[in-house]
Amino acid sequence: MSLMSFPPAPSSTSATGPRSVFDGRMPAEPGDLRIEARGIAPVPGHHRYGGPGRLFTVWFAPNLTMTGVFTGTVGIALGLDVPTALAAVVLGTLIGAVPTAYLGTWGSRTGAGQLPLARLAFGRSVLVPGLLQWLSSVAWDALIGLFGGDALARLCGWPFWLGVLVMMLGQGSLGVLGYEAIHRLQKLMTFVLAAAFAALAFRLPDSVQHAAAAHGADRAGAFVLTSTIALSLALSWAPYASDFSRYLPQDTSRPRMFWYTLLGVSVSFVAVQSLGLWGASVFTDQTARGVEGLLGGGILGGLGLLAVALAALCSNAMNDYSGSLALQTIGLRVPRPFAAALAAVLGFPLVLWMHAADTTARFQNVLLFVGYWIPGFVAVVAVDWFARARAGEPVDPTTESVRSRSGRPALVAFCAAFAAAVPFMNTGLYTGPVAAALHGADLxxxxxxxxxLVVYAPFRLRRRPAV
Incomplete structure (x- = not known):
């Protein structure tokens, strides 16, 4: 089997085992918590189950993390007042959530994950976005594990490194268990974490005044940057989107899938970022300490820290799961459970690095840099999908060959997109000339x-893909 051909979807697993590391055991029904060995091979139609409603909980719970709360404090730190910062958060979140919701509808139609599906457009060139996606999953492990590990360490009286280590072991285990274990956990944690964050909001001061420190063009630049950071959070799920809908039946309503995903992503992110901007004076670099201070050191404080740790566990399990599919997509023949565990292992030293110095600066730098490649990726795969739908082309990953397709046009568009973004970037490590001229606005x-879109659409819409 070529590394770049779509693995077949066997009707069953033979007595001698799966055909390759890309195939393997699949969950058979809701609640089947045995280890999912299935890799990037599409899920066959007869093995699908579930309904679109589970997409709300799988995209709601993982966003109720202190990462989102900490991100919400950025608007205040940039000099915005609360209403203006909130408007920026809502705008950016909705813009970023729409592509994620749209791409998520592909899972039920094809039975394939998002990076494996990207090979339809990128061909052999999928190596580039696939590697970036895998590295991004490791980076997100650090971004979220930073706060979860800190909360666990404070809860148990451990040193920081031990809290992070236990956190990584837990999330890696969930990533190994796979699709159904993640869905079931997110359903439970939707209610648990919603209650915990509501209690946290209740304990915040009734009146918090954050007067605008930025004015004129500086205020406009701060608004755009705050909006872009919110957008980056919601859009970061786009390369994962169909990974968590690939077991849904093929006839599942795509409009309902879209709206459940959109609501799950946007409502959760707006809620936690609103909490962050409202309590910006409390939630400093050490957000776990802020939670402990708000709720007190008794049972309520302990439950709050536990909720922070569980929230990180929920989110990072999804990072490890999608990272495992990305690693197989680039051609590495490693079992999916092993690949999921590897992402958690590599996230550990990155957490320690972020914690060792200026957390705010390093957090913002990692957050923005792990997402700059995603808009170009989304544009390419969306145009390819649109072209197929317009031409009435069948989309069957189990039969379509990508071995003879270099994917050069998609790769050129992808690289051009990143190059075009450079002058508009605004991070602590680099500020492009356009961003500087626009008073920090990151476009x-x-x-x-x-x-x-401009580079890839003319090519793709006038030609059929090589098969």
Whole structure:
């Protein structure tokens, strides 16, 4: 089997075992918590189950993390007042959530994950976005594990490194168990975490005044940057989207899938970022300490820290799961459970690095840099999908060959998108000339998306893909 051909979807697993590391055991029904060995091979139609409603909980619970709360404090730190910062958060979140919701509808139709599906457009060139996606999953492990590990360490009286280590072991185990274990956990944690964060909001001061420190063009730049950071959070799920809908039946309503995903992503992110901007004076770099201070050191404080740790566990399990599919997509023949555990292992030293110095600066730098490649990726795969739908082309990953397709046009558009984004970037490590001229406004995501459309759409819409 070529590394770049779609693995077949066997009707059953033979007595001698699966055909390759890409195939393997699949969950058979809701609640089947045995280890999912299934890798990037599409899920056959007869093995699908579940309904679109589970997409709300799987996209709601993982966003109720202190990462989102900490991100919400950024608008205040940039000099915005609460209403203006909230408007920026809502705008950015909705813009980022729409592509994630749209891409998520592909899972039920094809039975394939998002990076494996990207090979339809990228061909052999999928190596580039696949590697970036895998590295991004490791980075997200660190971004979220930073706060979860801190909370666990405070709860148990451990040193920081031990809290992070236990956190990584837990999330890696969930990533190993796979699709159904993650869905079931997110359903339970939707209610648990919603209650915990509501209690946290209740304990915040009744009146918090954050007067605008930025004015004029500086205020406009801060608004755009705050909006872009919110957008980056919601859009970061786009390369994962169909990974968590690939077991849904093929006839599942795509509009319902879209709206459940959109609501799950947007409502959760707006809620936690609103909490962050409201309590910006409390939630500093050490957000776990802020939670402990708000809720007190008794049972309520302990439950709050436990909720923070569980929230990180929920989110990072999804990072490890999708990271395992990305690692197989680039051609590495490693079992999916092993690949999921590997992402958690590599996230551990990155957490320690972020914790060792200026957490705010390193957090923002990692958050933005892990997402700048995503708009170009979304534009390319969306155009390819649109072209197929317009031409009435069948989309069957189990039969379509990508071995003879270099994917050069998609790769050119992808690279051009990133290059176009560079002048618009604004991070602590680099500020592009356009961003500087616009008083810090980061428009890199928009520049990347539009560039990829302009470069790739004319080619793809006038030609059929090689098969």
């Amino acid at each position: 890199a995501y928009y520049a990347a998306f539009l560039t990829a």
